[in-house]
Amino acid sequence: MASFSPNTPHLKLTSTSAAPPRLWGWTSLFTAHKQAKKKQSFQFKAVYTPGLSLSSPTSKKPTQRREKNENETDDISILNERIRRDFGKREATRPVMDSEEADKYIQLVKEQQQKGLQKLKGKKSGGGGAGAGAGDSGYNGAGGFSYKVDPYSLRSGDYVVHKKVGIGKFVGIKFDVQKDSTVPIEYVFIEYADGMAKLPVKQASRMLYRYNLPNETKRPRTLSKLSDTTAWERRKTKGKVAIQKMVVDLMELYLHRLKQKRPPYPKNPAIAEFAAQFPYEPTPDQKKAFIDVERDLTERETPMDRLICGDVGFGKTEVALRAIFCVVSAGKQAMVLAPTIVLAKQHFDVVSERFSMYPDIKVGLLSRFQSKAEKEEHLDMIKHGHLNIIVGTHSLLGSRVVYNNLGLLVVDEEQRFGVKQKEKIASFKISVDVLTLSATPIPRTLYLALTGFRDASLISTPPPERLPIKTHLSAFSKEKVISAIKYELDRGGQVFYVLPRIKGLEEPMDFLQQAFPGVDIAIAHGQQYSRQLEETMEKFAQGVIKILICTNIVESGLDIQNANTIIVQDVQQFGLAQLYQLRGRVGRADKEAHAYLFYPDKSLLSDQALERLAALEECRELGQGFQLAEKDMGIRGFGTIFGEQQTGDVGNVGVDLFFEMLFESLSKVDEHCVISVPYKSVQIDININPRLPSEYINHLENPMEMVNEAEKAAEQDIWCLMQFTESLRRQYGKEPYSMEILLKKLYVRRMAADIGITKIYASGKMVGMKTNMNKKVFKMMIDSMTSEVHRNSLTFEGDQIKAELLLELPREQLLNWIFQCLAELYASLPALIKY
Ligand SMILES: Nc1ncnc2c1ncn2[C@@H]1O[C@H](COP(=O)(O)OP(=O)(O)OP(=O)(O)O)[C@@H](O)[C@H]1O
Numbered sequence: 001m002a003s004f005s006p007n008t009p010h011l012k013l014t015s016t017s018a019a020p021p022r023l024w025g026w027t028s029l030f031t032a033h034k035q036a037k038k039k040q041s042f043q044f045k046a047v048y049t050p051g052l053s054l055s056s057p058t059s060k061k062p063t064q065r066r067e068k069n070e071n072e073t074d075d076i077s078i079l080n081e082r083i084r085r086d087f088g089k090r091e092a093t094r095p096v097m098d099s100e101e102a103d104k105y106i107q108l109v110k111e112q113q114q115k116g117l118q119k120l121k122g123k124k125s126g127g128g129g130a131g132a133g134a135g136d137s138g139y140n141g142a143g144g145f146s147y148k149v150d151p152y153s154l155r156s157g158d159y160v161v162h163k164k165v166g167i168g169k170f171v172g173i174k175f176d177v178q179k180d181s182t183v184p185i186e187y188v189f190i191e192y193a194d195g196m197a198k199l200p201v202k203q204a205s206r207m208l209y210r211y212n213l214p215n216e217t218k219r220p221r222t223l224s225k226l227s228d229t230t231a232w233e234r235r236k237t238k239g240k241v242a243i244q245k246m247v248v249d250l251m252e253l254y255l256h257r258l259k260q261k262r263p264p265y266p267k268n269p270a271i272a273e274f275a276a277q278f279p280y281e282p283t284p285d286q287k288k289a290f291i292d293v294e295r296d297l298t299e300r301e302t303p304m305d306r307l308i309c310g311d312v313g314f315g316k317t318e319v320a321l322r323a324i325f326c327v328v329s330a331g332k333q334a335m336v337l338a339p340t341i342v343l344a345k346q347h348f349d350v351v352s353e354r355f356s357m358y359p360d361i362k363v364g365l366l367s368r369f370q371s372k373a374e375k376e377e378h379l380d381m382i383k384h385g386h387l388n389i390i391v392g393t394h395s396l397l398g399s400r401v402v403y404n405n406l407g408l409l410v411v412d413e414e415q416r417f418g419v420k421q422k423e424k425i426a427s428f429k430i431s432v433d434v435l436t437l438s439a440t441p442i443p444r445t446l447y448l449a450l451t452g453f454r455d456a457s458l459i460s461t462p463p464p465e466r467l468p469i470k471t472h473l474s475a476f477s478k479e480k481v482i483s484a485i486k487y488e489l490d491r492g493g494q495v496f497y498v499l500p501r502i503k504g505l506e507e508p509m510d511f512l513q514q515a516f517p518g519v520d521i522a523i524a525h526g527q528q529y530s531r532q533l534e535e536t537m538e539k540f541a542q543g544v545i546k547i548l549i550c551t552n553i554v555e556s557g558l559d560i561q562n563a564n565t566i567i568v569q570d571v572q573q574f575g576l577a578q579l580y581q582l583r584g585r586v587g588r589a590d591k592e593a594h595a596y597l598f599y600p601d602k603s604l605l606s607d608q609a610l611e612r613l614a615a616l617e618e619c620r621e622l623g624q625g626f627q628l629a630e631k632d633m634g635i636r637g638f639g640t641i642f643g644e645q646q647t648g649d650v651g652n653v654g655v656d657l658f659f660e661m662l663f664e665s666l667s668k669v670d671e672h673c674v675i676s677v678p679y680k681s682v683q684i685d686i687n688i689n690p691r692l693p694s695e696y697i698n699h700l701e702n703p704m705e706m707v708n709e710a711e712k713a714a715e716q717d718i719w720c721l722m723q724f725t726e727s728l729r730r731q732y733g734k735e736p737y738s739m740e741i742l743l744k745k746l747y748v749r750r751m752a753a754d755i756g757i758t759k760i761y762a763s764g765k766m767v768g769m770k771t772n773m774n775k776k777v778f779k780m781m782i783d784s785m786t787s788e789v790h791r792n793s794l795t796f797e798g799d800q801i802k803a804e805l806l807l808e809l810p811r812e813q814l815l816n817w818i819f820q821c822l823a824e825l826y827a828s829l830p831a832l833i834k835y
Pocket residue numbers: 280281282283286310311312313314315316317318438439463464556557558559561584588
């Protein structure tokens with residue numbers, strides 16, 4: 001009979017494949033025969049040889065399965081897809097650490113973090129000071145940070161979150177008398193979907209958070225139910241898992257980076273000379289950032305990956321310039337990456353100016369403004385090391401740009417780059433030092449708590465003599481616009497006039513030309529011909545053009561000290577964070593600046609929009625962006641730190657509770673470690689040895705070797721196993737059921753090994769899985785599960801995960817159940833530190 005069992009000892013072959021581990025032998029094994037095999041498309045329809053089918057009642061099922069379309073998804077491909085989605089490329093690029101090494105690093109991270117938390121303790125009272133918090137937050141003394149709200153600070157109609165019940169609407173605080181008492185006490189009244197809750201104020205202050213959403217909308221989709229809190233519990237759990245994933249990802253990235261090595265840069269006395277040429281007295285935060293960066297470069301052996309986070313116009317550029325000097329003076333190249341060409345040009349000007357005293361240091365700008373010949377010349381100069389500092393947009397990331405000796409990458413406003421570009425930036429982080437500048441403020445509390453997880457320097461104090469920007473919010477009127485501009489022009493200044501659309505730019509042009517004849521006015525937007533845009537910006541920077549009518553192309557980074565009035569028309573169409581950035585374009589010197597925010601007509605604005613704008617008007621003090629960040633833009637700061645973050649996770653519980661959960665997760669990250677076990681040591685006590693149908697065996701090129709390869713792939717890691725299965729299917733179509741069972745058995749063993757399960761056995765209706773994990777890890781796994789069926793059937797006892805099934809299942813069904821269950825448990829891996 002042409003069937004065989006993979007577990008039959010004499011069929012174990014040694015592979016001759018010598019391919020590298022990830023693109024291992026399987027692919028190469030098959031490519032040689034690909035052409036010959038391609039011609040016959042193998043169909044499994046009704047070819048199941050009766051003698052080969054499995055004897056259990058489930059053997060009927062496979063026939064149905066085989067009749068399905070080949071492309072239809074099955075358990076294995078669903079799992080493969082899920083692993084790919086959840087783990088992405090990072091698994092492949094970040095090898096698992098050995099436990100001793102990981103322990104050492106984790107300890108280091110923890111120590112660093114303790115320092116941050118120590119500083120937070122100093123800020124016990126919360127509130128006060130730039131970015132100290134949303135006003136209601138405070139250190140709770142237990143390693144976490146509390147964002148609870150003081151009920152007396154709530155206004156009727158505000159949305160609140162009760163930790164146990166969920167989202168409700170605050171109605172008010174009233175005295176009431178309890179049934180068995182005569183003394184009236186104060187109660188907080190909260191409206192829920194199915195009724196009104198009444199909480200003593202004391203209790204409320206322990207349980208309530210404000211419900212803020214990261215984006216502009218303040219309104220939650222639904223209120224929670226008092227009578228049924230399961231939906232809320234689920235939302236909270238989802239949030240918790242998402243946070244844990246973010247934290248673990250951050251930590252793993254950090255640990256992985258600590259493993260990279262490069263020799264420290266020499267401590268060059270010329271750096272002090274360069275620093276002395278800075279025309280201003282640096283602020284204390286700037287000084288700290290300079291020291292941080294210098295230490296990264298000259299004392300550490302791992303490449304720098306530091307975030308310089310500072311409010312608009314607070315002087316981040318100088319930090320980058322000093323880092324560039326340090327690297328360039330050691331003979332390496334530096335690249336400055338800006339999100340827009342306008343910004344790239346500005347950086348180029350600033351860098352050229354700052355390095356003008358060093359004729360040996362050559363600065364180049366690579367831009368789409370250049371002719372082909374100019375570009376080629378620049379590329380050649382970069383390649384041969386004739387340019388020391390290269391400034392440009394994402395085109396610098398392209399494959400045509402070949403560096404001679406790149407040492408440093410400065411990224412301005414990383415969040416504005418696309419996904420692909422961010423990936424490219426991330427790939428640089430392994431080999432070169434990277435300094436990221438971000439004007440998206442992150443709250444100081446978050447920053448401190450993250451100490452140890454991410455290197456960041458916060459610049460939260462403005463340069464001295466900076467005056468707050470006066471913000472005026474009103475309905476649009478041409479007269480107001482004209483008088484504001486007149487005031488600015490009369491004092492010799494310049495004006496930005498920003499509109500949300502290119503289409504509307506002509507209109508103000510007409511009336512401003514009439515109002516200010518003889519004054520140079522120009523239009524700028526991103527769709528203009530490059531040269532034209534460049535010329536306009538140049539003339540504006542030089543002060544020739546007095547009024548620049550533009551789109552939000554000026555949104556970030558532009559630094560024109562003489563422009564001290566900004567007018568924003570149709571302000572309701574901009575996001576709060578965007579407006580904050582726009583406003584930051586003015587007031588960058590010691591002159592008092594004005595921001596006029598015009599909406600078309602109050603009646604056209606929702607209450608919500610007005611409230612939002614009023615918040616901006618209120619946050620006029622310097623550095624208040626940090627406070628605003630904590631409330632409305634918190635998530636943008638998050639994005640800078642955690643990468644792309646789905647706002648949905650925050651929306652589930654609101655920003656404040658999200659933050660609190662984040663702090664908790666940050667301080668307990670090391671409790672959630674999963675220790676994998678060797679594949680070979682996993683024992684699966686389920687007697688199942690499927691036999692493959694002869695049709696399939698005949699169809700395969702070398703069935704015995706294939707099974708052997710499958711086993712080897714599983715032993716290697718889950719990615720190899722996935723790759724094996726996919727190659728098999730590409731080559732021979734969807735396998736018959738018995739082969740699927742065989743593969744599933746390999747998956748089960750592989751997954752078990754990865755999550756630290758050493759033995760799987762069944763006893764009657766009970767399935768037992770012996771494991772080295774602790775209860776907290778088990779809880780995290782359960783919380784991450786999407787299937788309630790599996791979640792509800794699992795318990796943790798001693799050193800075992802146990803499942804009580806409804807009935808005793810036949811072996812293949814049991815294996816299917818275990819496969820599904822492990823796949824569910826496996827989904828939690830991104831939320832656990834693995835070693
Ligand atoms: N310590 C200082 N004292 C006075 N002026 C300073 C100081 N540091 C920087 N400046 C000036 O303040 C202006 C803004 O600085 P810079 O462009 O570095 O800000 P930024 O933080 O990069 O802002 P943005 O996020 O908007 O790009 C510049 O003209 C710079 O020369």
